[in-house]
Amino acid sequence: MDEQKKGTRRRGEILEEAIMNATLDELDQTGYAHLTMEKVADRASTNKAVLYRRWSNKSELVIAALHKFIPKIKREVPDTGNLRDDMYVYLQALIEPLKKVGAQTIRGLMIEPTVWRNLAAAIAQIPSGKWENKLTAAMMAIMKNAEKRGEVCLERLSPRIISLPVDLLQYELITKQEISDTAVAEIVDEIFMPLIRYSQTADK
Incomplete structure (x- = not known):
């Protein structure tokens, strides 16, 4: 969807946040195999050229979204007593x-x-x-x-x-x-x- 035509042009962190959320939504609803850059762009109300300027393929896009939102591995060492x-x-x-x-x-x-x-x-x-x-x-x-x-x-x-x-x-x-x-x-x-x-x- 063309953001300029809709008058909702977004930049920087706001746009990236929308793309990351759209990526996770696509993963949840359609799965990795069926996820495409076009579908993510449409869900984020932008166009795929915007995505390709930041990520060269869907694997890079998905990894970026997971890195941003998925909880990081905890490094604390447990001490339960045994x-x-x-x-x-x-x-x-x-x-x-x-x-x-x-x-x-x-x-x-x-x-x-x-x-x-x-x-x-x-x-x-x-x-x-x-x-x-x-x-x-x-x-x-x-x-x-x-x-x-x-x-x-x-x-x-x-x-x-x-x-x-x-x-x-x-x-x-x-x-x-x-x-x-x-x-x-x-x-x-x-x-x-x-x-x-x-x-x-x-x-x-």
């Missing part, structure tokens, strides 16, 4: 924003070539040898709390074991494009905690 519950609460906090995005949208984004190219470029810029990032730092904080309580001895745990729950969560997302509460419980109770218990008793 390792099992700390790990479960932390993993649940990680997947909560993904539930709001929805499996269909995640699946659609992950098959977009531009998304994979951007992801590969971002990975290439990560300095080699830097094992610790925000997620692994949080995992280490959880494990240090557990060590203070006498639940684990960190010297008996490799970085790979400590990062395992997050690694499995990422694998679940890549292969299934969604992460269920059941999957989180299985990662914690059937894989991570038994491995922790084994690592603390092996070779004693």
Whole structure:
């Protein structure tokens, strides 16, 4: 729709807010597969040329909208009093924003070539040898709390074991494009905690 003809020309943040809201509405009502730049423009009462000046394709537009409105992943480290519950609460906090995005949208984004190219470029810029990032730092904080309580001895745990729950969560997302509460419980109770218990008793 031509804003100039309607006399409702908008600029800057006001226009962007309308476009972002229209994008989320389209995702909710039609899904990622059927979302088009034209439909978003029509819903936002603008024209698609306005969108293409800011975003080169629908995946960039959707990612921008999700980044603006979807709650950010919480970085707080839980301290429930035991390792099992700390790990479960932390993993649940990680997947909560993904539930709001929805499996269909995640699946659609992950098959977009531009998304994979951007992801590969971002990975290439990560300095080699830097094992610790925000997620692994949080995992280490959880494990240090557990060590203070006498639940684990960190010297008996490799970085790979400590990062395992997050690694499995990422694998679940890549292969299934969604992460269920059941999957989180299985990662914690059937894989991570038994491995922790084994690592603390092996070779004693």
